[in-house]
Amino acid sequence: MKFEAVTIKDIAKALGLSTSTVSRALRDSYEISPETKKLVLDYAEKINYQPNPIALSLKERKSHSIGVIVGEIANNFFSQIINGIESVAKEEGYNVIISQSHESFDKESSNLQYLTSRSIDGLLVSVSAETLNFNNLKAIHDKGMPIVFFDRIVDEIETHKVIVDNFTGAYNATSHLIEMGYSNIAHICNASILSIAKERLAGYLSALKDHGMENDESLIKYCKHGGMIAQELEDALKELLKNKRKPDAIFASSDKLTTGCLRILKKKKISVPNDIGLIGFSNGDLTDLLDPPLSVVRQPAFEMGQLAIRMLLPLIESKYPVTSFETKVLSTELIIRNSTKHQPERVLK
Amino acid sequence: MKFEAVTIKDIAKALGLSTSTVSRALRDSYEISPETKKLVLDYAEKINYQPNPIALSLKERKSHSIGVIVGEIANNFFSQIINGIESVAKEEGYNVIISQSHESFDKESSNLQYLTSRSIDGLLVSVSAETLNFNNLKAIHDKGMPIVFFDRIVDEIETHKVIVDNFTGAYNATSHLIEMGYSNIAHICNASILSIAKERLAGYLSALKDHGMENDESLIKYCKHGGMIAQELEDALKELLKNKRKPDAIFASSDKLTTGCLRILKKKKISVPNDIGLIGFSNGDLTDLLDPPLSVVRQPAFEMGQLAIRMLLPLIESKYPVTSFETKVLSTELIIRNSTKHQPERVLK
DNA sequence: TTGTATGCGTTATCAG
C-alpha cells in the first residue's frame, strides 16, 4: 500500500469528463461552466486532490525551489538567515534547499554541483571562508542561473548582493575597545579573500587611525578556515601573545572566531592576561549569558535572509535578462555589555 | 538567456542517434556497442550533460527527497540532528527539505501539508511541544507515507523510532544534583503529552525515590510551549519560588528550557537564592563557557539523525509493506562541570 | 463550453 496520490485523470474518470476540463475547472478557467466547475471542485475537495508538483515543474520548467549555500546551520547567524529566507519562501510558494559548506571549498563546490543538478530556480550564496576562486559560481551564473549573494559576497560576479555595514560595525567595535581604555587591540579575522574580512579590517584600521593610534601589522591575524579548525585559531592567539607589542584586547571578526577565542581563553589553553578585552561579531544566542559579559556586533540576520530572497525572486520570475543590480547594506547593532576595563571579579580566568 | 539545460534529445540530435540509444548508453546498458557508448559518453561529458531530476522523478514516481520536521534549526540539538541526516542523505542521493514547527501545532500541521504536497518520499518527524493530537500524522502514515520519528515520538503510530535513553539521562542528572547536596529539586519539563517529557519525568522521580527522597508534585512544572514563550517559563519559575517547599535546584528537561532558566536567573528577572543548582538537557555550543559551569545532559544528536534516516530509507525503498518496526535507544552523556555546591564566587547573581 | 492532442525529459517496452 504505497502512497498513491489522486490525479486529474482519476477525477476526470469519476466524473465522466476529460482531463482538460478538469484541469481548467481546477484552475478556475473562464471557459468552464459554473456547474461543471462546482462539480469538479467539490469532488476534488472530497477526495483531497493535490496537484503533483513534479509534473508541474516538468511542464513549467521551474522547480519552485531555491538553493541556499551557507557555512553551517549550527551557527546562529546562518540559522537566523535561513529563517528569514524561509519566511518569504513559504509565502511565495518556494521550497528551500539548504546546503552547508562547512567553510570548505570542496564541499561548497560539490554542493553547488548537487544543487544545480537538482534543478533549482535560483541560488542564495554566502561563500565559504576557504573559497579560492569563483570559477564554479561564475560558470553557473553565466549559464543564466539567478544568484543573490549575502554576507560574503563575490565582487567579480555582477548580481544583487546583501551585506551589512561591516565597516561601521568593525569601526564601532574597535572604537568601543579604545574608549574602554585598551590600546593594543589585535584583530583576528577571516580569510583575507573574503569581502567581509576586508571590510571589517578597514573599519578596524579606520577606528585606530581616528583615535590617533598606529596600525601594527603584527596585531592582525588571518584564519583562512574561518575558525573551523580550532588549532588554527589557537596558533593565531599564541602568536599574538608572543608578539613584541602584546595585545590587551581582541576584536574578533566573526561568530565562529569570537566563540573560538572565548573558548580558548576560558579553557586557559594559553596563558593570557586576566583583563584582556574581547569583542566580536556574533549572533550567538547565549552570548548574553557569558561572564564577563561579552559585547558583540550583531547582524540583522533574519532581515538579511528576507531581503536576499526578495531580491532573488524577481530575477527568477523576470522574463527578460536583468541588467541592473544593486547592493543592499544593512546596519549592524553594537550590543555593549561590558563598558569598564579591569573588573577582576568578572574576568576570564 | 535563461538557464537552459542540455537534454538527451540534444545529444541524440547532435550525434544522429535516437533518444533511447543515448539514454541506454548513458546508463551503460549492455545492449549498446562500446563505440556508441564511448561516443555518447564523451559528448555528454563535453557538453556537461546533467539528467533532469524532475523528469526522473515523474517517471519513477519518486522525488528522492525526504521531509524533516523539527522544532527550530536555531537550536543546536536540531541542527546537529540535521547534520546527521544530511550526511547520510547526500551519500544516498537524497535531498532534504527542512521545515520548522517553532513548537506550534498549527505550523507543524501546515508544514506537514506543505511537505506532502511537495511529494516527498518519506518523513522524519520530531513532534512539536504544542501538538495536541496526531490525526494529521496518522492520516498521512495510513496513506502509506513512510515516517520515522526521532526524539519526540508518537506512540500511537506504528513505525520505526529513534530516541535517547531519556529515563537514564534524567535519572543521572537528578542523582547528580542530589549527590551535590541539593534536596529540593524542582523539575521543569515540556508539555506532558510529549514522550520525552514523560520519560524524563519518570527518570527524575525514580532518582528521587532511589535516594530516599519524596516526590512533591508542587516542584514539577510543565511548559506546554516548550519554553518558546518566555513568559511561560518565567511564570513557572516564579511559582516554584513561591512554593512552600522552596527548590534549591532545578532540573530542566530540554535545551530551550535550560537556556531559558539560565537567562531568567542571570538577568535576575526573579529573585532567586544565590546558590541554586541547575542542570539540564542541552546540546548548546556555548554551555561550556558559562559561569558558573553548567552541567548538562548531552544527546548524541548527530548519530540520532543518521540513524533516523538510515531507518527511513528501507521503508521508502522496500517494495513490500514493512510490518515489523523497532525503536532504537541511544545513550545520553552527563557532562559534569559543576560538582560542588556553594561556590559563592562562581554563582549566578 | 468541452474534448483531443501534444509536449515537458526520461526510461521501458516492443519492434526491427
Add this chain to the structure above:
DNA sequence: CTGATAACGCATACAA
C-alpha cells in the same frame, strides 16, 4: 545493437 512509441501528471493550443 538500435529506433520508434508510450507513459509519468499536468496544462494548453487547437478542434469541435
